Amino acid sequence: MDMKDLGHLRTDYLEKEFGKMSTDEVVLTEERELHIKNRHPQDFDIFKQNAASTVCNPDIVIKDTDNPGTIFMIKKIEKTNLNIVVKLVLACEKSGHKNSVMTAYRLREKNLDKLIKKHNYNILYKKEY
Secondary structure, three states: OEEEEEEOOOOHHHHHHHHEOOOOOOEEHHHHHHHHHHHHHHHHHHHHHHHHHHHHHEEEEEEEEOOEEEEEEEEEEEOEEEEEEEEEEEEEHHOOOOOEEEEEEEEOOHHHHHHHHHHOEEEEEOOOO
């Protein structure tokens, strides 16, 4: 399977919530890249330009309460936000996989507030300005 390396997560706050991580690497598979291009075509250029900085230096990280071991990594970008959904790989899984992008899309501020409320304010990290 063809994969692109997007960078490395900060694991300190993630391991407090999820336990020991298998790796800090985040990848994008070809299949998931096609998914983003096809399902969120208007957001793909923003994703492409900001994926690495969002993964390595997010502004907000929210725990996905609907999908175990999944997080929303959000980066504030001129007049909008980029949301990258990442499936984490924990050490207990012993799968040999890497943390991987599931999808990505733009998120207006109003929808970011709804996302935070929907997931019970499970903010794992928020950048200090």
